[in-house]
Amino acid sequence: MKIKALPLKNGLKDFANTVSTIPARLGDVAKASDTLPLPTDSFQVNKVARALHPKEQPLTVTKVEDVTDDFKRYYLKSENGRTAYFRAGQYISITLKIGESLCTRAYSLASSPKEALKNEYCIAVKRAAGGFVSDYILDNVKEGDTLTSYAPEGTFVYEPLRDAKTVIGVAGGSGITPFLSLAKAIDERSENLNLILLYGARTEKDLAFKKELDSIAENNGSFKVVYVLSESKAKGFEHGFIGADLIKKYAPKGEYSVFACGPAAMYKFLKGEIEKLGLKKKYVRFEMQGTANGEAKSGETYKMTVINRGETSEFTCRGDETVLTALERAGVPVPVRCRSGECGFCRSKLVSGEVYIDESADYRRIADARFGYIHPCCSFPVSDITIKIN
Ligand code: FES
Structure with a gap:
């Protein structure tokens, strides 16, 4: 298609007309009142935006449940009567004052988006070596306590325009929580994708939420879960570490995305394995828990x-x-x-x-x-x- 150039004469005329309006506009601005005709709070759109995206949410712990020996699930409800909506895979940041320290930690939501509409969130906290805040929560936070959290955030979410229809999820440790949320979201039809989850743990007893995951997989053809044990062998379980070969074994023939969530140590190994798959960059998503500290200088x-x-x-x-x-x-x-x-x-x-x-x-x-x-x-x-x- 040929694009006709705008004749220079017309362009100059437009420019001159625009410039001629400037004095009148500046005069209007100078005459205008400094005060808003209505307070911003009175606009319905602002009320809805604040309800959906509150800056902070005071959350009450309604129940604490043991998931495994070192993993607990916390059920939370908003004191405002409604927890902010979120996308499966997002996290909330909880702020705690521990002694003189002021700490904020991000926890992926393990509940489903629809549960948020019923004023319920769940997070799961796992004991970690040297985990100052996780240990504090596990040992001190109980039913009836109030926690301060920011609204849900995060980009570890399924994007239909960017991702393939099938996602291979790779979970390790507490990295299972965003996938539990995603499996629930698929089950309740808030998300439309196929999820094949490879969930790694040391032994069978370290697998969290197994009953829930199995139950969703049994009832929903869009979700499948494969358990991978690194330190024990058992019938019906894969053995070893999750790498390129295992991903290929369960991946569909066509295109697929890989979402991985787990500790920084898992990321190191997995990054090289995923590179072997030759996937487009947009199909790979990591959510790391903990901070990679390759060249940090301990002892200094x-x-x-x-x-x-x-x-x-x-x-x-x-x-x-x-x-x-x-x-x-x-x-x-x-x-x-x-x-x-x-x-x-x-x-x-x-x-x-x-x-x-x-x-x-x-x-x-x-x-x-x-x-x-x-x-x-x-x-x-x-x-x-x-x-x-x-
Ligand atoms: S807290 Fe997100 S970049 Fe530091």
Whole structure:
């Protein structure tokens, strides 16, 4: 098709006409009142937006349930009468004051989106080696307690326009929770995809939610679950680690997406295995739990100078802890959500010094990386540092 160029004469005329309106428009702006004709709260659209996406949600624990020896499920309801809606695979961030530390942790929702409409969320917490917050929750949080959470967030969700119709899910440890939510969402028809879940655990007794997963798989042809045991062999279970061969064994003939969720150690191994599959980049999605710390320097301690709203304070930061962890330990409030480098909420300026950021957790914009901004949640100090937050 040929595109006709606009005659220069007409273009200039349009430009001159537009310029001639500027004085009148500036006059209208100068005469206009500073106060809004109606308060923004009175608009229905704002009320709906706030109900669907509240900034914070006070959540009451209604029940605590043992899932395995080291895994508990927490049922939560909103004190406002309605939990915010979410997409299966998203997480909520819970803020806790533990001693002098102010900590925020992200937990994937294990319940279904429809349950949120009935004012119910579920999260599951697994005991982890050195898990300061998870241990605190498991040992202290009980029925009737109130937790403060931010609204659901996260991009570990099925996108029909981007993803293939079949998703191979790879879950390890507490990485099972977003897949439980997705399986439920398929079952209740909030999501339309085929999910083949490869769920790895050390032994059969470490498998969480097995009854629920089996029951959904029995009743719904769009969901299948395969259990993979690394430390024991049993009939009806795969044995070993989830890698390219196992994924190929269960994958459909045509295109498929791979979603993986689990600890940082699993990610290291799986990344290479998934590369062997030769999938398009858009078909691969990771949700990592914990922070990759490949070259972090354990045993070292550094001085951390923090500039916060014009005030300067000094703390120490260990080489094997993230800058965010050190800030939280010092009780410095930092905006936080994902804790995995992805959301950008904790973005801060590294004024001086050096940090290590694992390539797998470096989601910074190119300009941010170039001009010295870091995400403290996935940055480990390798020298004394000065950072400016907020
Ligand atoms: S909390 Fe999301 S990038 Fe740091």
